[in-house]
Amino acid sequence: MTAPAASSAQPPAAAPPHVPSRNDLLESLAVIAGAQWRDFAAAAAHQGLTSMQAKLLGQLVRPLPMRELAALLGCDASNVTGIVDRLEAQGLARREADPHDRRVKRVIATPEGKETIRRVRADMHVMHSALSALDDEERAALYRLVERMRPALDV
Known part of the structure; x- marks a missing residue:
């Protein structure tokens, strides 16, 4: 009895994985970003904040000048003034003069502000x-x- 002849057929090659285009990725990221923003806004409201108040508070990982906050939020500096006024009234942020240029006002999250944004993210x-x-x-x-x-x- 002879051994069966070895098959010369190769196993089929696996199909290459689909590589999403940049547009495919952008679409997926847009869906995630939209869901994240809606969830963030709902959690902010649960903490008594507007979405913009919470967004500003979330930017305060370090003291930031008002103009820089306006750029980060994509709004006018006068809008930031109103948002910071409301956060100050709630004890969540405070203004201080920049140590290098006393004409510049920096915004700082208070300990209560840091705890509030932590709760927003947890929620x-x-x-x-x-x-x-x-x-x-x-x-x-x-x-x-x-x-x-x-x-x-x-x-």
Whole structure:
């Protein structure tokens, strides 16, 4: 009895993975960004803030000049003045003179303001649920990719 002849047929090659275009990625990111913004606004309202008040408060990881806040928020400096006035009235932020140029006013989150924005982010149930759909390895990979993109966004 002879051994069967070896087959010369190669197993079929796996199809190359679909590589999404930049437009495909932008569309997906737009959906995520829209959901994130709606969730953020709802969580801000739960804390008694407008979405713009919470957005401004979230930018205050360090003291920022009013003009820089206006640029970050994409609004006029006079709008920032009104938002900061309301945050100050709630004890969530305060103004101080810049130590290098006393004509410039910087905005600082108070300890209560920092705790409030922490609660807003903790209250974002839609986004927390979406992120929970990822396992630890996927969340780590997503984090690395997002952090890799950040420098190009000037944030």
